[in-house]
Amino acid sequence: MTSHPVTISASVTTYSSKMAKLTLCKPTELYNILNQATKFSRLAEPNYLCLLDARSKREYNEGHIITARRTKKDQYDKNFMFPESTELDCFTYFIVYDGHTNSLDEEGPAIECARVMAQVCRLPVMVLKGGYELFSAHYHFFRSQKVFWMPQEIDDFKPHPVEIIPCFLYLGDARHGNDLHILKDLKIKSQIKVSMNPVNVSLENVHMLHIPTTDSNDSDLLQFFPNVCTFIDSQKNSAVLVVSDLGISRSSTVLIAYLMHYRKCTLKEAWEDVLKCKMNMRPNRGFVVQLSEWEKTIMGHHITDISDPKF
Template sequence: MAGIVMCEPREMYNILNQSNKFSRLAEPNYLCLLDCRTKREYNESHVVSAKFVDKPAIQCAQVLQEVSRLPIRILMGGYERFTALYHFFRTQKVLWLPREIDEFQPYPLEILAAGLYLGDVRQANDPNIQKDLKIKAQVNVTEEPGKLFPPGACHVFQIPVPDSCDVDIFTFFPDLCKFIDAHMSPTFSVLVFSSLGISRSATMVIAYLIYWQKKTLKEAWNHVLKCKSNIRPNRGFVKQLSLWEEQIHGTAITDISDPNY
């Protein structure tokens, strides 16, 4: 029996936005999202991909936990709290064609609540995403300049490095942290992005968490991995993150010989 756990809205947001080449919502066995409100409320609006069930949430969870190998999550605060934070995931659409699900465009992953996001080039160049997430600053970890909508709308810190084990990315960490500190606020957020949002940008986000929250490399890595399940900084970047951990904490704490890194 898998058990029942409570799910914060940010966790739900990140579950909805997992992607490889395409949104993971296009995978038929990835997520079964059930809406246990009244039929009238469901028809008025619901979260993208949710299906209506005429049964209280706890009863649904109790039934599902008997057959699921994974924990059943109950959303804390329900639909109202989730959509108050992420209104752009509301829809009235009930039936989705496979092509429509394939074309669903995920949003950047939320690393720190309404403050720091991890994404890719497409998301960085999407004006709707910039507006919805109140992004006012970007860390561009690619060799190409990004497109801003409108031009000059964002503050940009460019780190023009390739995704190579031989690249010195360590020297950018102090200025990266200063830039994020200067632009992340209760009303505005920062997007860190690279081509795929897997290696370079993930490295930068991990480095910031080590600095800002004084996390160990292992703790910061696990936090980002929980938000985005397919991060994979290259081996050279991992070694430099270990050096950064040593600089921040005064000693190397995380054993990067572990094959998980």
Template sequence: MAGVMFCEPRHLYNIINQYRWRSRLTEPNYLCLLDARSQREFNDSHIITAQRIELSPAGEYLIPNPEELGYVRFCVVYDHDTGFLGCTDYQEEEKETDTGPAWANSSLVSLDAGEGDALLHARNLEQYTRYPVLVLKGGYKLFSACYHFLKSQKTLWMPQELDTFQPYPVEILPAKLYMGNFKQASDKQIQKDLKIKALVNVSEQPVTLFTEEGKSLHISVPDSLEADLFSSFPTISHFIDAQLDVGAVLVLSSLGISRSSTATMAYLMHSCRFSLQRAWKYLLKCKMNMRPHRGFVEQLSAWENQIYGCPVTDVTEPNY
């Protein structure tokens, strides 16, 4: 079995806000988000795209389309306020139950009131999934407090609605540092929701910061192999450090893939003392399609050498 793991609210936020040329929520096997709260709580509000785990007429929990869960990249379960995972393995026995046509694509699991709902369901789902089932730490209570703008009362999302869903910038440091593209950075509502107080713009286009007391750093750099970001790494790092004391900072480039990820990793290496390898892996978990081009990788390697006095990461490896 794939197992059960905790999922920090920031992790789910970043899962929801991944995109390629459109939101990854449009991909049918990308995210299965399950709400284990009561019907009343679910109807009041829930995390966008979540579906509630239903009960059969016999009063047993239904597992939605278990044969499809093996293809889902992220299966996340949440209840009201799950705080921790139990230290003992738990495996619920399935009951053999006659099911009617309405339940033909689901498996039935008996309810055990002695275990938290999210963990109970995660333990039952793990036998069907290829990847670990994720239990949202802090549940809906914590997630909705951090990301109120991702709450919804909508219970059915049509494909065309998911096509038009506008992802938010990914979160690098909780409630402090974000990374995104030009379109996201130009969105007044996104700036307001994330409480952005400063922008680091490494694209060639200017961006308006809508908060009156905010500050912007614009380093106009083309996304080319000859472009130089290395000379600006100290300026970027010191600017972000200074602005984080005031509020959240958004690092942006045109597509939010190459230049912005380069600048963000340079900051993590400088201020968090990450090696290039560690910064790369950390950022890849936040944004799955981040990809500095080869010229920027060499500049990050030189930055690592300057910080540590010697190269730490072998950038000749295919991963870079």
């Protein structure tokens, strides 16, 4: 891939009104961005994620975050260059990282590179908080030495469950719940399965709560919310994975209900928290009504207007 140098120094500290702003990206945010999927991983979408590694070539070759591209500097080793692409300003996510940057007030490769990229980006340029060191410490299974990813390899990429509460609570589908490698990666010791399908008997070392419920407007999940909350609260020393067949309706309903209980928050607040982690989550209409009743139980009265189209 060819690159073109930009003419503005990477040491620039003030921006024009047309430049994108810089924001920090927590490790769990990048983890969830990498694991978004519909039928296939969203990483296969051409303008979904641009992930740039601003470290040295040696560091990059020793290990980097999956799908990351290494940024380069000009012949004078002074200014960062950006990859040639007519769609560079159209990425949904543009994320830069170095070894360990923790603040936008720091000076370092990630900040320098992000300032340059902000000149051509429409949306905010995100700087990974804690850099490669912190991310790889939490998600070692997403370290890679692969430099080039073929389209078929991206299509075949199997996402992990999304992370709702870091290192503790995860949302996934049936495949995740039966994948022993994923359970090991995330240290999953407990699982809630919201499905009519039977529990996988090979998961003998996983503490299981099975809720046999269909994804129907008539299904009563509300009756299980207290048991779900008690179960998750009792697992404070181990990670919990909540799954349903597709990981979109039943499992997200259960997690929204738990967050309302755990944070003593409204349906709207819990809904938005889960939606940030899993962009295609969607409880069916019957479950939304039940969540509204659960909000009344938690908060004492209805607060969220579920007639809003986003619900």
